[in-house]
Amino acid sequence: MKIDPNSSKDLSAQIAQAIKEAIISGQLPVDERLPSESELSEQFDVSRPTVREALKRLAAQSLIRTQRGATGGAFVNRLSFEDAYAQQITTSTLLLSMNAVSFETACEARYALERACAPLSAQRREADHLATMRAEIHRQSQPGLSDEAFCASDVAFHRALVDGAGNPVLSYQLAGAVEAMQPSMNMITFTARSRSEIIALHTRIADAIEAGNPIQADAALSELQTYTVKLADDVIAKRAAAK
Amino acid sequence: MKIDPNSSKDLSAQIAQAIKEAIISGQLPVDERLPSESELSEQFDVSRPTVREALKRLAAQSLIRTQRGATGGAFVNRLSFEDAYAQQITTSTLLLSMNAVSFETACEARYALERACAPLSAQRREADHLATMRAEIHRQSQPGLSDEAFCASDVAFHRALVDGAGNPVLSYQLAGAVEAMQPSMNMITFTARSRSEIIALHTRIADAIEAGNPIQADAALSELQTYTVKLADDVIAKRAAAK
DNA sequence: AATTTTCATTTGTCAGACATTTAATTGTAT
DNA sequence: ATACAATTAAATGTCTGACAAATGAAAATT
Incomplete structure (x- = not known):
């Protein structure tokens, strides 16, 4: 050489x-x-x-x-999915924070990818992923939960949805998209009202997956996306008003 | 420190x-x-x-x-999308080659992600991405094209489809999935028959995007996935028979 | 004033040394 | 002969000190 x-x-x-x-x-x-x-x-x-x-x-x-x-x-070294996840997450996080990607753009990407998984999840609907989703929904309804903990649980819920597709390549690709959003999501203050709204949508998603109904899952995800963007817009508007 | x-x-x-x-x-x-x-x-x-x-x-x-x-x-350093693409591609390529990911699994992931982009592409349908797709379709119909060149053009076509969604985060995420498949795709010998079949499906996809019809685009992508998996299976079966 | 030269700073590279870790080998005692 | 302990060799980890090369700023010169 x-x-x-x-x-x-x-x-x-x-x-x-x-x-x-x-x-x-x-x-x-x-x-x-x-x-x-x-x-x-x-x-x-x-x-x-x-x-x-x-x-x-x-x-x-x-x-x-x-x-x-x-x-x-x-x-x-055999590049493990786990190692690849970690790299993917830091790269995605930095990419979003350093390039002034709008919340809406990041959100669109994230939900587009999740909606790609939903039909596969609905088709396979493994018990443990469904159990995880239900458990996270339950955690989200605890009253004393901090915003950060609520967001973390949100991430866990969505990762279960993604992992439910049973395709490690998809899980790897989406780990970055889902986790990289967390810093922006943490900016949102979740009121009791918005939490119950989100929990209702999560429940609809879990129900749709359990029922093997991809169309309902897609609809609920779509609504969740719209609602999340709206919440973020409210926060931004409120901040602008405070100035 | x-x-x-x-x-x-x-x-x-x-x-x-x-x-x-x-x-x-x-x-x-x-x-x-x-x-x-x-x-x-x-x-x-x-x-x-x-x-x-x-x-x-x-x-x-x-x-x-x-x-x-x-x-x-x-x-x-400001992590650029370009740098992130490159990392994403090598990581994805190694992940696939080192972990014995089946063609079908990789293919499923890739098409699930592409189908997530298609509705957005159909909604935005920018002229230059459509032009790229048409140009690649034209290239694919050239008779003297090698299998590698056909695959490369295939990748270019699909990247244009993804970029057409107009979301850089999606493009970044998918660059890995699409390009990482190329080594496995290169194993496939594309007969004249299979090429014309693929070109027909590509044309249907481009038409659907141009018409702003996400449902038709999805259907064509779904068929393309099925057909691609079938081609790969044929190759594997033929190799097994040769032994 | 413009140009050239000098200079200080910083990364890039090298050579050689010692420390530390680890497994195989050797030696020793039971 | 076997079990255990000490030795040894090989490899990475770390340090010191040095010089080369690039580069912009300052000083000197025309």
């Missing part, structure tokens, strides 16, 4: 790129051990710190894991 | 985590300059190489960018 020392990019970035491509192409299979840092530094003709910076870049993307000790080293 | 030197995690991982949290929480706003590497090494009470490893971890996630020179340093 060779590296261009006159490139505009850092050596560590180039080395990371080269190894990354080897992983993506399948040249380096899962659990394969990379050469030791010393060997890599010889192969790429760079110093060990430079190799290490490259490896840390890959580790940050969960592409490799490292282990110390005699039989240690850097190993190609 | 302090770091626990007895933690199970690497120092560089802890430092990266601390800075990452500062960015996510908004303590470090976009374009803010971090302290220089020497200053950070003093603040965290570690050596400069350790700080550098931490910074490279952040750079790998597009959270910071670095610049050399007198006024250089590490700056908090």
